[in-house]
Amino acid sequence: MLQLVFIETFYRMKKWFQRILFYVVAPGFLSCNQGNTEDYQLVIVNASLLNVKTGVIEKNKSVFIKNGLINKISKTRNSDYSLKNVINAKERLLTPSFIDVHNHLNFIFGDTTEITNPEDFQISRGLLTEEYMPYGVTVVRSAAGRESHIPMERSWMKHHPDYIDYYPSGGALVSLNTQFYNHVYVRDSLEVKSKIEEYSKSGIKHIKVYSLIGEAELNTAIRTAENLDMNIFGHIENAMVSIETACELGLRNFEHVKTLFLDVVKKYETTSMDLSGLPPDDDENWRFREYEVFNFIGTNDPSIMALIMLLKKSKASVTPTLHLYAQPIGLTHPATKIEIHPDDKLNWQGEKLNRAKMGYEVLAALVLKLYKNGIILNTGSDTYEPGKTILSEMLLLNKLGIPMNEVLKIASLNSARSINLEKSYGSIEVGKKAHLILFEESPLNNPLNLLSKKTIIKDGIVWRPL
Ligand SMILES: [Zn+2]
Structure with a gap:
């Protein structure tokens, strides 16, 4: 397993570096306001949500996440901004995450x-x-x-x-x-x-x-x-x-x-x-x-x-x-x-x-x-x-x-x-897992924006390298 030991050492060093980067760059991204009654794991407000079933962009939406699942989707209200654990999408495109079947x-x-x-x-x-x-x-x-x-x-x-x-x-x-x-x-x-x-x-x-x-x-x-x-x-x-x-x-x-x-x-x-x-x-x-x-x-x-x-x-x-x-x-x-x-x-x-x-x-x-x-x-x-x-x-x-x-x-x-997993994945709908992508730049405007910076949310948690 010499190969894996080597990979592991490299991997750990890389992770430490990424962790340091995260703590330097990330503060300020999540605004954690206090004093609210409703407790959600994460709330994404003012998102341009892609409904993959209709192909339509639904603007100014809030997505409420609890226990890793999408709990509620509604039009963004002013009060949503002051909830705990809010990401302000600022009208950016929110899509379901991607799947590799092979x-x-x-x-x-x-x-x-x-x-x-x-x-x-x-x-x-x-x-x-x-x-x-x-x-x-x-x-x-x-x-x-x-x-x-x-x-x-x-x-x-x-x-x-x-x-x-x-x-x-x-x-x-x-x-x-x-x-x-x-x-x-x-x-x-x-x-x-x-x-x-x-x-x-x-x-x-x-x-x-x-x-x-x-x-x-x-x-x-x-x-x-x-x-x-x-x-x-x-x-x-x-x-x-x-x-x-x-x-x-x-x-x-x-x-x-x-x-x-x-x-x-x-x-x-x-x-x-x-x-x-x-x-x-x-x-x-x-x-x-x-x-x-x-x-x-x-x-x-x-x-x-x-x-x-x-x-x-x-x-x-x-x-x-x-x-x-x-x-x-x-x-x-x-x-x-x-x-x-x-x-x-x-x-x-x-x-x-x-x-x-x-x-x-x-x-x-x-x-x-x-x-x-x-x-x-x-x-x-x-x-x-x-x-x-x-x-x-x-x-x-x-x-x-x-x-x-x-x-x-x-x-x-x-x-x-x-892959018979439509109940859990594939669209932004209540009851499905909160696996989402918030694009910095919309691929609907330019396909190459698929490669642009994106925030990946998995099970309601903003993913970052460990
Ligand atoms: Zn193959």
Whole structure:
């Protein structure tokens, strides 16, 4: 655990520095007046509140918070200003916080690190939180991880205002022994059932399936998850099971818009269609091949259209993960300041880079088509620096033509709905958790303000680095 000891030392030093900064900068921010009868944990007054359900900005609102929950919302009265624990929003934009529906812990702790010593659980939780909270992401759902991390993930399930709310999913179920650390091999339907029951008993409420699962096993997974009231989602691209089959069996939450193209091209492999123009599907070429598949299929292909209609009819959700395809070819906004990981440095140039950029435009056009057809989109990172990535993803969604108030809804309410947690998160409503963002500058005026200074409120407490 030498690696973690080193990380911890760095982390502690950083925290002390941030703490000193906070005490120097923060006084005066919270005005704590005295002599009032009503006791709220926090009251935000004169806020321009984004109602994500209507897309409307409700001006001059007060949000009253008690026990971490939104207790009351009303028009701001003069007397509100003299309550205890007041933040005067001064007409700034108040939105629900953001959600990442697609995290993998290996992007934070490394592909080989296994954290099994309970003494390290809290340090790791702090590190994970630092990756998200400064960017306004307060809720994170795992999209599969190592089984050896389940004890740690379970310890994080007891929520705490200082840390992000984390929802584990165990390993991704596969019925082919891939030996990949984020996969769990389940031989047959019996094993599928007992694995999901085991997860359920340990408190896990989210089940991930990967395309390398057989149809019978997938059917069992969906039925078992339904019976245990668990949320099931999958990365399906016709490796062993197609999106059409998965949808017909009852899967409703799909990862990566790119899978629609890959699903269709795999279907064409079994027909007489000439696919010889595509790069080979091998270790060296698979990444470039994906962009070329987007170019090859396009957004008007009848099979793609049929999938869109099926997803629409099924009220399915899809996670775009556009950033994953934009970043390696230089299409993300530099202001997001996300370092490109060595694995994503593709160094493509000239015609190859142009072809990839064309491919990205096709992928983005399909995301817009899904949006226009009313398919629920949500935000998932699936990479390094996940908090920053969520903001980058939101900028990319806006860039392709989705209005910013809708993008804010995608990152909050839609994402909460997709992970079956709409009761607690996703909008500023009485009874929901007080997970809020107060923007210094409104992203509705300029999308880049998404990156501007923001006050993050989690469980009714202004979050600051520990
Ligand atoms: Zn993933």
